[in-house]
Amino acid sequence: MQTKEILNERSSYRFGFSTPIEMEEFPKGLSEEIVAEISKRKGEPAFLLDFRMKALRRFQEMAPPSWGNLTFDPIDFQKIRFYSAPKKKQKLSSLQEVDPEILKTFKRLGIPLEEQMRLSNVAVDVVFDSVSLGTTFHQKLKEAGVVLSSFSEAVGSYPELIEEYLGSVVPIGDNFYAALNSAVFSDGSFVYVPKGVRCPIELSTYFRINDKESGQFERTLIIAEEGSYVSYLEGCTAPAYDQNQLHAAVVELVAKERAEIKYSTVQNWYPGDPKTGKGGIYNFVTKRGRCAGLRSKISWTQVEVGAAITWKYPSCILQGEESVGEFYSVALTTGRMQADTGTKMIHLGKRSRSTILSKGISADSSVNTFRSLVKIAPRSEGARNYTNCDSMLVKEECAAHTLPTIEAANGTAVVEHEASTCRMNEQQLFYLQSRGLSREEAIQLIVSGFCKAVLSELPLEFAEEAKKLLALKLEHSVG
Amino acid sequence: MLKMTDVHVEAEGKEILKGLDLTIRPGEIHALMGPNGAGKSTLAKALAGDPSLSVTRGEIFFLGRELTALSVEERARLGLFLTFQDPVEVAGVSNFEFLFAAESAKRRAQKEECLSEESFRKSLLEKMDFVDRKEEWLKRGLNQGFSGGEKKRNEILQLAVLKPRLTLFDEIDSGLDVDALKLLAKTLKERRTPEQSYLFITHYSRLLQQIEPHFVHILLDGRVVKTGGPELARLLEEEGYEGVLEEADIQK
Numbered sequence: 136m137q138t139k140e141i142l143n144e145r146s147s148y149r150f151g152f153s154t155p156i157e158m159e160e161f162p163k164g165l166s167e168e169i170v171a172e173i174s175k176r177k178g179e180p181a182f183l184l185d186f187r188m189k190a191l192r193r194f195q196e197m198a199p200p201s202w203g204n205l206t207f208d209p210i211d212f213q214k215i216r217f218y219s220a221p222k223k224k225q226k227l228s229s230l231q232e233v234d235p236e237i238l239k240t241f242k243r244l245g246i247p248l249e250e251q252m253r254l255s256n257v258a259v260d261v262v263f264d265s266v267s268l269g270t271t272f273h274q275k276l277k278e279a280g281v282v283l284s285s286f287s288e289a290v291g292s293y294p295e296l297i298e299e300y301l302g303s304v305v306p307i308g309d310n311f312y313a314a315l316n317s318a319v320f321s322d323g324s325f326v327y328v329p330k331g332v333r334c335p336i337e338l339s340t341y342f343r344i345n346d347k348e349s350g351q352f353e354r355t356l357i358i359a360e361e362g363s364y365v366s367y368l369e370g371c372t373a374p375a376y377d378q379n380q381l382h383a384a385v386v387e388l389v390a391k392e393r394a395e396i397k398y399s400t401v402q403n404w405y406p407g408d409p410k411t412g413k414g415g416i417y418n419f420v421t422k423r424g425r426c427a428g429l430r431s432k433i434s435w436t437q438v439e440v441g442a443a444i445t446w447k448y449p450s451c452i453l454q455g456e457e458s459v460g461e462f463y464s465v466a467l468t469t470g471r472m473q474a475d476t477g478t479k480m481i482h483l484g485k486r487s488r489s490t491i492l493s494k495g496i497s498a499d500s501s502v503n504t505f506r507s508l509v510k511i512a513p514r515s516e517g518a519r520n521y522t523n524c525d526s527m528l529v530k531e532e533c534a535a536h537t538l539p540t541i542e543a544a545n546g547t548a549v550v551e552h553e554a555s556t557c558r559m560n561e562q563q564l565f566y567l568q569s570r571g572l573s574r575e576e577a578i579q580l581i582v583s584g585f586c587k588a589v590l591s592e593l594p595l596e597f598a599e600e601a602k603k604l605l606a607l608k609l610e611h612s613v614g
Numbered sequence: 615m616l617k618m619t620d621v622h623v624e625a626e627g628k629e630i631l632k633g634l635d636l637t638i639r640p641g642e643i644h645a646l647m648g649p650n651g652a653g654k655s656t657l658a659k660a661l662a663g664d665p666s667l668s669v670t671r672g673e674i675f676f677l678g679r680e681l682t683a684l685s686v687e688e689r690a691r692l693g694l695f696l697t698f699q700d701p702v703e704v705a706g707v708s709n710f711e712f713l714f715a716a717e718s719a720k721r722r723a724q725k726e727e728c729l730s731e732e733s734f735r736k737s738l739l740e741k742m743d744f745v746d747r748k749e750e751w752l753k754r755g756l757n758q759g760f761s762g763g764e765k766k767r768n769e770i771l772q773l774a775v776l777k778p779r780l781t782l783f784d785e786i787d788s789g790l791d792v793d794a795l796k797l798l799a800k801t802l803k804e805r806r807t808p809e810q811s812y813l814f815i816t817h818y819s820r821l822l823q824q825i826e827p828h829f830v831h832i833l834l835d836g837r838v839v840k841t842g843g844p845e846l847a848r849l850l851e852e853e854g855y856e857g858v859l860e861e862a863d864i865q866k
Contacts, residue, residue, distance in 0.1 A: 560702070561665060562702050563702050563704055566698065566702045567712075568663075568685070569686055569687075570712075570716040571690040572687060572715055572716060573719065574685075576715060580711070580712065581707065584706025584707035584711075584756075586706075
């Protein structure tokens with residue numbers, strides 16, 4: 136291993152490096168011209184340009200939300216470059232054609248692509264900055280009839296589907312950041328699972344921010360037709376830059392009758408300097424799924440361990456009768472991180488059910504807020520919700536907040552809420568250490584025990600990655 | 615093995631041990647008796663390194679190392695083991711995970727290769743003769759929902775796994791019925807290797823009748839006021855601390 140690489144390995148943020156790849160320059164700032172230019176460069180149809188323009192107008196009328204339990208300087212949107220893409224973007228047919236610099240990046244991340252393709256049964260759609268580079272396992276998916284492609288490709292190949300479903304779950308004016316994304320989104324993923332098809336492999340995408348000062352605005356759309364099933368994994372890491380990077384993604388899921396979508400995330404954006412909080416990613420994400428049909432099901436599982444600011448509420452609209460929404464979350468904040476995360480379960484269908492399981496861990500001087508809304512519409516007879524949110528405090532200065540809201544407009548609904556807060560207790564640590572475990576090992580054991588119910592919802596390979604991440608993140612936080 | 619000289623220990627600014635002397639050699643079984651508040655548990659916890667206690671004066675040597683210079687886990691890896699009076703519960707961590715983590719930590723410290731989970735499980739099951747439904751026991755959360763007696767048995771299981779040089783039994787007999795006590799004493803006697811030393815901290819001579827310690831110490835107000843053989847425990851049973859106290863005063 137080269138000395139430089141060893142130094143990189145040793146820096147407290149293991150994934151904090153950037154790849155020197157030439158970027159296609161794009162002017163900073165936000166205007167109709169910029170939005171039109173994005174659409175033009177991507178060769179988009181008229182309906183999409185129209186969509187972007189409407190969104191831009193809505194965005195310009197809106198103010199950033201101030202209700203979050205978050206403190207940060209206002210973002211100057213005129214200083215952000217809203218589009219960036221690797222220069223060499225000709226269509227690649229195999230990994231050998233990918234820029235060697237990019238392949239090296241993945242190796243450093245410990246996710247060697249070629250090995251992943253060989254060893255695991257995972258199709259990998261790599262988003263490097265904003266343009267997708269390589270899509271694998273196409274053959275296997277093709278046989279099953281499942282579409283996994285970059286969003287841009289899908290616009291070309293399936294314009295009717297995009298036109299029908301884009302903005303159907305998260306309307307362009309839904310919120311400030313969703314409006315921004317709708318105006319300037321660069322790329323993302325598109326998944327279509329036809330009727331009755333059980334997707335034979337886990338779909339996985341690794342995201343990575345590379346260009347300095349380039350906000351990344353991903354757009355993901357997953358459609359599961361009647362009786363189909365798909366599991367989608369999303370994981371991210373980012374380089375350590377001393378400049379806040381804005382990330383405002385939108386994810387829309389549609390599950391038809393008896394369809395099931397499982398969406399898992401491990402989020403490990405650069406959290407900023409642990410002492411000052413400087414330089415971390417601002418992560419404003421709108422994720423929402425619509426359980427459109429009878430007995431449809433959507434599960435969100437997230438492990439949030441990075442970003443300076445997290446503002447994220449993966450939600451379910453339970454429209455279908457007996458539809459099911461699930462939200463499993465681990466949010467770990469260390470250093471000066473601030474997380475305001477949770478979920479919304481909107482019960483519209485009769486006998487719809489939802490489960491919310493949240494584990495928040497705050498360490499150092501971080502602030503960790505859980506926020507939820509369980510809403511039962513008047514017509515949602517016999518709806519059920521179970522919510523359990525637990526918080527763990529690792530140091531004196533950190534804070535944990537729990538802000539649940541329940542609005543039940545139907546008397547037959549059953550809504551349960553449980554919450555607890557505990558401190559990682561000195562006596563627990565003493566006990567485990569007295570059996571020979573180091574303080575760090577003791578903490579890891581306690582934390583993975585605390586999060587077990589959520590981690591067990593992750594696909595196996597992700598659960599292991601998540602456990603390691605949690606341990607890695609807490610190592611520096613416990614003195 | 616253990617040598618304590620003029621040891622003073624404070625808890626929250628209050629002095630609990632006030633000049634304690636105690637020596638334990640390899641293979642010896644000692645018992646420490648004394649009324650409530652004499653400082654028995656404080657002694658055990660201070661040796662294990664409880665962060666809420668501070669040794670303010672005196673020297674403690676364990677296997678030639680100055681004990682107070684070592685962290686809690688270093689003491690454990692060196693071969694010191696404390697059975698807790700009321701072991702803490704850790705939700706979500708199974709007994710097996712915990713035992714495997716502890717065993718692996720010990721092996722790493724001794725630069726030995728760690729066992730695979732499967733071979734560890736095998737060796738573990740052999741050590742669980744005093745536990746019913748072994749697999750279920752291992753799956754349960756660490757001490758979670760355990761009865762007093764179950765917690766004590768779980769401590770003994772850890773002892774069997776870690777095979778420490780010196781074990782401090784802090785009221786291991788409390789909450790155990792006569793049969794359980796007999797079984798415990800039998801297990802401990804059978805399992806002890808000639809180099810392993812035990813220190814029993816107890817209120818009652820019942821356990822000591824089974825264990826037959828080489829030395830019995832009486833702790834009073836933070837000091838060892840009397841040391842004798844097993845007969846001292848019997849004397850205590852008959853005359854109580856007051857009777858023995860008077861004798862101690864006379865000896866002074």
